[in-house]
């Protein structure tokens with residue numbers, strides 16, 4: 001029997017990861033396998049999901065067949081969002097027989113706001129809000145109203161925000177709305193879903209596949225000259241999230257404990 005006290009906490013746990021075909025979500029999938037969790041990876045694109053599984057199996061040949069599975073779900077459509085997500089949770093939890101222990105979402109669709117507020121359209125607003133804000137809202141509702149998720153202080157939901165709402169650079173109003181919105185939402189969900197822990201990671205600029213195709217100069221500008229801030233808010237059982245870490249923050253972290 002293992003004598004580890006800490007690194008076996010995820011062993012055998014069921015983790016549903018939205019946005020796991022690339023970038024940070026893929027890294028979460030890798031880390032979860034290394035911790036011997038059972039992962040269900042999700043994205044909007046079945047081909048990308050198959051390729052991600054192929055890559056994971058190549059990196060982790062010891063992973064069992066049951067340890068990695070997939071489910072397709074497009075989070076960019078507002079119509080039918082709640083029903084689609086409910087079906088996903090119902091399927092992956094086998095109708096509640098095998099409840100999910102953790103949900104992580106790093107899902108993020110591309111959008112073109114090159115001309116800042118002048119480029120905003122209703123379609124961009126619907127799609128970006130749908131993936132990054134509405135999906136977490138309805139995941140919260142489904143967890144509160146179903147047996148598909150293990151409602152315990154050992155369980156968690158972790159979403160991905162950003163830092164644009166702290167000090168938005170020019171042209172980032174919509175991005176600031178989303179990152180500020182998700183921070184508020186997780187504080188509320190942490191109260192409403194207690195004892196489940198609800199967290200948000202607010203990354204600074206991170207060189208993932210989302211930068212693919214950007215001209216080198218723009219990429220360099222974003223990676224080296226944007227606000228350098230990575231922060232993590234984590235909730236503990238029955239508490240709203242507490243600001244726990246800012247890395248290389250050029251803006252000071254909030255002073256308050258929430």
Ligand SMILES: NC(=O)c1ccc[n+]([C@@H]2O[C@H](COP(=O)([O-])OP(=O)(O)OC[C@H]3O[C@@H](n4cnc5c(N)ncnc54)[C@H](OP(=O)(O)O)[C@@H]3O)[C@@H](O)[C@H]2O)c1
Nearest residue numbers: 019021023024043044045075076107108109205206208210
């Ligand atoms: N990288 C950064 O510098 C940075 C900084 C701050 C915040 N963020 C935010 O952090 C999150 C992760 O960033 P990342 O760089 O890892 O992103 P990424 O590499 O672009 O990955 C995004 C993931 O979201 C999935 N996705 C896209 N559209 C979707 C949809 N309609 N429904 C469901 N899933 C969808 C993608 O898979 P499919 O295409 O297969 O659906 C992919 O797996 C994003 O929300 C991003 O905005 C990133």
